[in-house]
Amino acid sequence: MEQIIVRPSSGLRGEVPISGAKNSVLKLMAATLLAPGESVLHNVPAISDVGIMAELLRAMGADVTLTPGTARIVVPEVCGLEAPYELVERMRASIVVLGPLLGRFGRARVSLPGGDDLGPRPIDMHLSGLQRLGARFESEHGYIEARAEVLRGTEVLLEYPSVGATENLLMAAVLAKGRTVIENAAREPEIYDLCEMLAKMGASIVGAGTSTIEVEGVERLSPVTHSVVPDRIEAATYLAAVGVAGGELTLRGARAGHMEMLIEKLRAMGMTISDTGNGLWAMAPRTLHSVDVVTLPYPGVATDYKPFLVAMLSVADGVGIVTENIFQGGRFGYIDELRRMRADIRTQGHHAVVRGTTTLSGARVKARDIRAGAALVVAGLRAEGETAVTGVEHIDRGYDALVPKLAAVGADVTRVEG
Ligand code: UD1
Numbered sequence: 001m002e003q004i005i006v007r008p009s010s011g012l013r014g015e016v017p018i019s020g021a022k023n024s025v026l027k028l029m030a031a032t033l034l035a036p037g038e039s040v041l042h043n044v045p046a047i048s049d050v051g052i053m054a055e056l057l058r059a060m061g062a063d064v065t066l067t068p069g070t071a072r073i074v075v076p077e078v079c080g081l082e083a084p085y086e087l088v089e090r091m092r093a094s095i096v097v098l099g100p101l102l103g104r105f106g107r108a109r110v111s112l113p114g115g116d117d118l119g120p121r122p123i124d125m126h127l128s129g130l131q132r133l134g135a136r137f138e139s140e141h142g143y144i145e146a147r148a149e150v151l152r153g154t155e156v157l158l159e160y161p162s163v164g165a166t167e168n169l170l171m172a173a174v175l176a177k178g179r180t181v182i183e184n185a186a187r188e189p190e191i192y193d194l195c196e197m198l199a200k201m202g203a204s205i206v207g208a209g210t211s212t213i214e215v216e217g218v219e220r221l222s223p224v225t226h227s228v229v230p231d232r233i234e235a236a237t238y239l240a241a242v243g244v245a246g247g248e249l250t251l252r253g254a255r256a257g258h259m260e261m262l263i264e265k266l267r268a269m270g271m272t273i274s275d276t277g278n279g280l281w282a283m284a285p286r287t288l289h290s291v292d293v294v295t296l297p298y299p300g301v302a303t304d305y306k307p308f309l310v311a312m313l314s315v316a317d318g319v320g321i322v323t324e325n326i327f328q329g330g331r332f333g334y335i336d337e338l339r340r341m342r343a344d345i346r347t348q349g350h351h352a353v354v355r356g357t358t359t360l361s362g363a364r365v366k367a368r369d370i371r372a373g374a375a376l377v378v379a380g381l382r383a384e385g386e387t388a389v390t391g392v393e394h395i396d397r398g399y400d401a402l403v404p405k406l407a408a409v410g411a412d413v414t415r416v417e418g
Pocket residue numbers: 022023024026093120121122123124125126127160161162163164165302303304326327328
């Protein structure tokens with residue numbers, strides 16, 4: 001069993017290259033299903049979720065070649081229409097093939113995703129939105145059977161700006177007849193990236209990045225070459241690392257405009273952060289100040305940043321209250337692990353009260369999801385003795401070279417067997 005061993009590290013210094021965004025590349029890979037022929041994605045992160053999406057596309061008959069930084073995907077004229085349990089169970093984001101399959105073939109059979117460590121994650125909004133476009137669903141033996149004789153554009157008002165529902169709707173609407181208007185759409189940079197790629201494929205989309213997206217359906221789309229947007233959540237991880245360990249870092253490729261609210265929070269904690277044009281430069285104060293944090297849909301502070309902010313607050317001066325508004329339940333699971341490192345955190349409902357302490361205490365802790373795992377590594381930079389993070393496979397799902405990137409800027413981090 002692999003582990004990441006972290007020892008106290010101070011004064012990180014140097015440059016970290018930021019990879020393409022996990023939460024974008026998976027959807028862009030699914031979007032290639034919309035057009036037969038060879039699409040090429042650049043700035044593809046080396047993460048295991050990309051491997052799972054590649055397997056899923058192969059299961060549908062696509063020929064996928066992954067080389068460092070690039071995914072070449074050749075989509076056939078006729079695709080397999082099933083997303084099997086074995087793959088959806090390993091990666092919930094697989095549900096995002098539903099929209100493109102319905103859009104192009106009018107049929108799909110997708111395993112229903114179960115719950116996960118982040119709590120219940122229903123897909124009712126995906127289904128009711130697609131139903132508005134004319135799809136019908138039946139659920140049998142754990143699979144959703146989807147059919148649509150014809151998809152017709154219409155107005156879809158999302159009850160909540162769900163990222164996944166917006167993506168599935170977009171990818172169905174681009175090949176539907178007539179105009180679809182998605183109201184209360186998600187505005188995340190990854191949605192914008194998807195819209196950009198779809199537009200390059202020949203889709204007609206107005207309002208990407210706003211809460212009203214209008215799509216005029218077209219007859220067919222063409223394959224595309226596209227570069228994945230930089231990962232703002234990965235960038236946030238390194239901002240937290242320098243915040244916790246001290247020092248100064250340049251994050252090459254990070255986009256300040258995608259992380260404005262987070263940057264404001266980190267400045268309020270005492271960090272100096274500037275936009276270098278081609279990235280971010282960040283310097284940490286001797287001691288971070290506590291702040292309160294509320295997670296919200298974009299452009300608010302992302303729920304995915306929260307574990308890093310909690311790790312930072314654990315070693316800040318004062319008390320910070322963190323309120324989770326996006327996911328019910330489970331998104332505080334990693335806090336028990338941080339407590340094992342002597343962090344002073346109390347949770348009540350969807351709030352966490354974090355009382356800062358000067359140093360944490362290294363312990364054996366378990367990563368239960370991608371971001372929580374990375375946050376434990378970050379916390380270990382300020383923990384006496386040794387922190388051993390297990391559950392490394394969760395971190396690998398979403399991080400391209402976390403350990404080498406941290407080690408290259410002076411962190412005492414290694415990956416070991418056993
Ligand atoms: C995506 C991101 C995830 C991020 C989240 C919120 C990917 C692969 N994952 O997840 O990292 O934390 O956005 O920014 O891109 N909901 C429903 N019904 C639905 C859909 C969602 O109730 O049909 C609820 C969810 O349970 C959750 C909230 O809405 O409480 C947000 O979900 P959503 O925005 O859809 O997140 P994901 O696309 O699953």
